[in-house]
Amino acid sequence: MKDNPLIKTLFAGSQPPHLIDPLALFLLVLIPIGALPLSPSEEIHLFLARTSLLIYLGLRSIQGLIWTGRRNRSDGWVTSISWSSSLFLGIGWGFLSLSWSLSPFTSRSVFLDFFLYISVYGLMTQASLPGKTVKTLYQFLVMMALLVSLDGLSQKFYRYDAYLPYLTEHPEKFDPHTLEIMKNWITTFRRISAHFLLPSHLAGYLILIIPLNVALIQLTPTLWKRVSWLLVLGVNLLVLFFTESYGAWLSLLVVFAFVLLYPLVPRLRRLGRATLQEDSPGQTPGRLLKTIPGIILLSAGTFIVLTLIGYSRGTYLWDLNAPDHPGYLRFLNWKSAFLILRDYPWTGTGLGTFKIAYPPYMLPNSTEANFAHNSYLQIGSELGLPGLLMVCLAAITWFLKGLTTLSTLSDPEDRIIYRSLFAAGLGFCLHNFVDYDVYIPALGLTGFMLLGLGGSGNAEEGEPGRREEPSPLRPSPASPFFNIAWPACLLGLSLWLFILNGKLYLVNIHINQVKKEMExxxxxxxxxxxxxxxxxxxxxxxxxxxxxxxxxxxxxxxxxxxxxxxxxxxxxxxxxxxxxxxxxxxxxxxxxxxxxxxxxxxxxxxxxxxxxxxxxxxxxxxxxxxxxxxxx
Structure with missing residues (x-):
């Protein structure tokens, strides 16, 4: 693989600042890693992660202004984050929702996280990475996930006796309803969550990492290293099982089934709008014979896992008459979100305000909830049909672009790398149908980082993480006013969110002190x-x-x-x-x-x-x- 030119310094004046060099990439990767709840006190983690990213965005905005002033052309990264993208239209609509939100205070804190998600996505789409860098990145992410998994195993076998008193001694960290659920899980089901708030959050994180873990096994030529990554995969899968999350396992099943079946479905491959060569008569049956055992093993393994989870939880997934069936309870939450969307079709209730709008729409037999357990419906209830349309359009565009890139890859290593990124991103999108990963910063930052890396491929050349540098003589398609106004607005928004982030952190610190004094x-x-x-x-x-x-x-x-x-x-x-x-x-x-x-x-x-x-x-x-x- 040939490496593309990389930025040498932050304020390099000889190249347009539109690519991400390896150092900047790993700084950005540290941000979602820093948001992981590796200790019970996660306020400092989130504060540092948000602050680091906002500082980086501010510097990139200044860099864009300097480049525009020197060359009278726009920053390639800045123009990529423009109103032409449905994602950035969506975050703009979310910003406008602050003016009509049921709770502007709640909306602004959620807007802070969503803005950072979209920024990470936009930055990662500009990544230009050689294969060795991608492998190192994968190793780093998988090893961090291993630490989280080992923490979960420690909780499973050693910390339950200490964890229940911790919940009793620190009730201020959880609302009463969530606290009761967590105590019930610990005393009855013994589900694990590590330092995540809920087991489903840990499961949502692991389904992002497992495809990368599988790719490392395929990319490693040495036998003992391959066995090592295989053992790591076993630990991650074991911890995923102990979370007893139906939604995560079903999402993972769909992802791996799609990866196995995709090469066999020419019609699906044509959705990528790529030029394909027809398979010879003997190729498709050969692929089918290789794929059928994998599908059988995948289906059998999933059935066994779901059966064991049902036995442990006391409610089987296929027992639809069970009063506490998780699917039925989620359906009630979805129906409530739909009712809110019906009453607020054009504006929604404001970003992050589902928990405030939900009580009057709570249905009989349902549980008190702060989230709809479906990120798409929740965004629809909060931002109305325009917000829902923008999010769905962004997801469909990403999916079709992924199919395009998968269809055009020729190098085996490139194929493995991009397939794993696509699988991780697809798992993230699917799990949000049954949970609310985008509202959890540790999951949202990691998920959008992988979505952005998966969207950085050049569809015409079919190389993931590669992007040709535009000619410095090519004029900017945007007006000179836009070239200056957009990075200036981005700088102002980053500064405002930087101040807001500091205020939220100071307030949280004081609230924790207040609760200690009250105790x-x-x-x-x-x-x-x-x-x-x-x-x-x-x-x-x-x-x-x-x-x-x-x-x-x-x-x-x-x-x-x-x-x-x-x-x-x-x-x-x-x-x-x-x-x-x-x-x-x-x-x-x-x-x-x-x-x-x-x-x-x-x-x-x-x-x-x-x-x-x-x-x-x-x-x-x-x-x-x-x-x-x-x-x-």
Whole structure:
């Protein structure tokens, strides 16, 4: 393989800055690795990962401005991230959704992560990598996954006795519903999650890495090294089994089935719009004879794995009448997301606001959920039909481009490399049909990195990770204004998100300190810390809620009521805020105010039985008060 020219320095003036050199590539790879929850405290990991990427984006934007000013032509990377791409149209629509979001505070933090995903994708599509660099990259990613898997095995066999007390001692890290589910998994099913929040998150991460692991086995010529990578694959598959995730195993089955069957389906290959040579009469039967045993083994192995998972979980995938069938519970979440989309078809409720819009749409027999367990439907409910259309168009475009590249590869090593990238990206897209990987930064950053590398192939030449440098004499297709305005806007957006990321991190640090002081009964000190956090982010409704709770503990219901009213002003659709305000009014003896606010909480969350019960109690108190004060 012939290497393409690489950028020598960040501000090189002799070449257009549109390619990613190996050093910059590994810096970018460290970002999703840094987001992995390798310890219980993940705030610092996410902060450093986000900060590093935002600094890099800012420098690349400055670089683009310098190049444009010197050469009067655009930065190749900057023009690739333009409004012509459905993904970047989607993130632009997400930014606009901040103006009509049910919770602008929630939307801006989710927008931060989504912007970084799209940026990583755009950067990786500009990667120009020799095969040796790709193999080193694969080794690095697989070994990091091995560390995560070993941590999961340690949890499975040694840490359960310590993990349950950890959940009990740190309830502030989880919402009550999730905490109850995790305790149930640990005491009953013993599902593992390593330091991810849920087992399905760990499973979603492993299905990204397993195709790369398989490629390393194929690319390694030495027997003992091949056996070593085979053992690593065995560990990763074992940990994937212990997550007991139906969705991950089914996604992996579809991926490997597609990889096996794709060469046998000429019609599917033509979807790639590539020029194909017809197979000779003896080639297709020969391929079929080689593929049939693989399909049989894959199907049998998957059936055995799903049976064992069903035995462990107590609910088999094919037992559709089971009341707690995971497919049925997900279907109810999907239906709720569809109902939200039906009521907000053009704008959605705002990026990241599904958990706020969900309570009134929660269906009987379903569980309380912060996510729809289908990223596509959730994005549709949050960004409306325009956002859903842009995401689907981007996924279909990526898939068809992948088919094109797969159809034109001739070099065996190139074929293995690109097939593994395509398989990892396809697994990521499929798993998002049954889960919400894009809303988990560690999964989203890794997934979009691999999607971008898979989309960096030159379809005409069929070489993955290769891109010819455009002629420096070729004029830019964009106007001079766009050449300057776009990197300038990108620089401004990166700066704003950099400040936002710092504020969110400082607020999270203060919130953790507040919760520690509350556990020790130091409510006055906790309140002072909460006020410091409000200095950094006065528009944070959660901080107003915490302040109100602390003021209730300090026997100051008047000030607590003002704090809850401020939280409602910032996020009027959160039923919890209204319930707290109702309790505050009750302490003040204002039965009418308590009834109004509790009734509002019931309207926002009809299926929350605790709200219903409290409303009945307040109604009873009102009736007694009316009888007592009735004039004879």
């Amino acid at each position: 020790q009964g130091e409510f006055e000190k906790a309140y002072q810390i909460a006020q410091k956090a409000l200095f950094y982010d006065p528009g944070n409704p959660s901080l107003q809620e915490i302040s109100g709770v602390l003021l209730l503990q300090l026997k100051q219901p008047e000030r607590a009521a003002r704090a809850f009213q401020k939280a409602i002003e910032l996020d009027p659709k959160v039923p919890r805020f209204h319930a707290y305000l109702g309790e505050t009014y009750l302490l003040r003896g204002d039965l009418a105010g308590a009834y109004v606010e509790t009734k509002k909480a019931v309207e926002l969350f009809p299926l929350r039985t605790s709200y219903q019960k409290r409303l009945e109690e307040i109604s009873s108190l009102l009736e007694k008060y009316a009888v007592k004060n009735r004039k004879p």
